Amino acid sequence: MLLPRLQRLTAGLFSALQRGANRSLSWMQARPALAAWFYPPADEYREFNGWYFGHFGEHEKMLADKPRMDFYHAAVTRHIQPGDRVIDLGTGTGILAAFAARRGAAKVYALDHSEIIGHARTLAAHNRIENVEFVAIHSTDFTVEEKVDVILHEQMGDWLFDEEMLVNISDLRDRVLRPGGLILPSRFELYCEPAKLRDARHVPFVWELNIHGFDYSVLERERPSEPEYYHARGGDLGAIEHFLGEPEPLLTVDLHTVQEAQLPHEITFRRTVTNPGRLDGFVVYFRARVDDDLALSTSPLDPGRAVHWGFRVLRTDREDFALGEEITLTLKIGRWSRPNTWRWSHRRTAATADAAPGEAVSSYPGQV
Numbered sequence: 001m002l003l004p005r006l007q008r009l010t011a012g013l014f015s016a017l018q019r020g021a022n023r024s025l026s027w028m029q030a031r032p033a034l035a036a037w038f039y040p041p042a043d044e045y046r047e048f049n050g051w052y053f054g055h056f057g058e059h060e061k062m063l064a065d066k067p068r069m070d071f072y073h074a075a076v077t078r079h080i081q082p083g084d085r086v087i088d089l090g091t092g093t094g095i096l097a098a099f100a101a102r103r104g105a106a107k108v109y110a111l112d113h114s115e116i117i118g119h120a121r122t123l124a125a126h127n128r129i130e131n132v133e134f135v136a137i138h139s140t141d142f143t144v145e146e147k148v149d150v151i152l153h154e155q156m157g158d159w160l161f162d163e164e165m166l167v168n169i170s171d172l173r174d175r176v177l178r179p180g181g182l183i184l185p186s187r188f189e190l191y192c193e194p195a196k197l198r199d200a201r202h203v204p205f206v207w208e209l210n211i212h213g214f215d216y217s218v219l220e221r222e223r224p225s226e227p228e229y230y231h232a233r234g235g236d237l238g239a240i241e242h243f244l245g246e247p248e249p250l251l252t253v254d255l256h257t258v259q260e261a262q263l264p265h266e267i268t269f270r271r272t273v274t275n276p277g278r279l280d281g282f283v284v285y286f287r288a289r290v291d292d293d294l295a296l297s298t299s300p301l302d303p304g305r306a307v308h309w310g311f312r313v314l315r316t317d318r319e320d321f322a323l324g325e326e327i328t329l330t331l332k333i334g335r336w337s338r339p340n341t342w343r344w345s346h347r348r349t350a351a352t353a354d355a356a357p358g359e360a361v362s363s364y365p366g367q368v
């Protein structure tokens, strides 16, 4: 009798604590401007990353992505010179370190903080790769006496910065890259384009539904506050029917010079509607450029896209746009590497110069 009662009591207490913690999390996520107070630069992500990349599964997807592997092979062949000293940041199975060693690098430091590095050692020995020193370490703890010529890396997430590329690369760059040294790849463009999904792929908000006369609109007042609810993920070419305007980078960075603290926390941009239709959301994807003719793209409309990356859709309520109208998007960013701190809202503007700006539609998630 006493034991079950005690169990119910502790379970009740535990679930109340959990509810309190979830409420605090929602409160904090609704305030991107306060993100720096809640998210230490990279630490809480570090543990997850080490676990996530510790198994074959994620590496298989990356290695099977032919556009990705061809991009890196070409980038190394073109830009690593025989005799270079190279760091491969996040070597995984050691593939990029192997490309660099075969290109004639004098020395490659292949760093990884996850358990996959044991397999990288085995693979290098099996493939007779020389001049590679595998170091099981987080890059921020790595030091070397003689600075290196090249930092080679693949630290991009679906949202470009969500694998802490900015923090990790700028730390190594400032400590162990020689002046004038190369970061490969270094030039990135981030996009956020208004798009119409194919009808068969579009998942409306629940309050937008009316199915054979069964109306869901009453649920609009129950709009969830969790940021994740407003982030859809797509991965294949068929999902997006078209962008409503002509894509332009929202942000361009060069890792040789970028400082995370200098990135803007608010960006407003306009798209003139050249392909009219329904706005279902804003699609986030990126391009990495090595040369004018060598780029890696995750655009959902690029037939040569690197397939293992998903693209993200910042969801919006359904709205139709006519040719020549303008969509003005405001993005507020707590931290670029934390998509949960992103907030967006847009307004419709008529194409004529003297037209008054339209009302801002809903902000996602919650108030901007």
Ligand SMILES: C[S@@+](CC[C@H](N)C(=O)[O-])C[C@H]1O[C@@H](n2cnc3c(N)ncnc32)[C@H](O)[C@@H]1O
Pocket: 049, 050, 053, 054, 062, 063, 089, 090, 091, 092, 093, 094, 095, 096, 111, 112, 113, 114, 116, 137, 138, 139, 140, 153, 154, 155, 156, 168
């Ligand atoms: C996206 S995978 C790329 C693996 C490999 N370079 C490739 O191209 O297939 C990123 C790898 O970096 C490692 N990693 C991420 N951040 C790191 C850090 N700061 N220091 C060391 N390893 C890191 C992860 O464990 C993972 O194996």
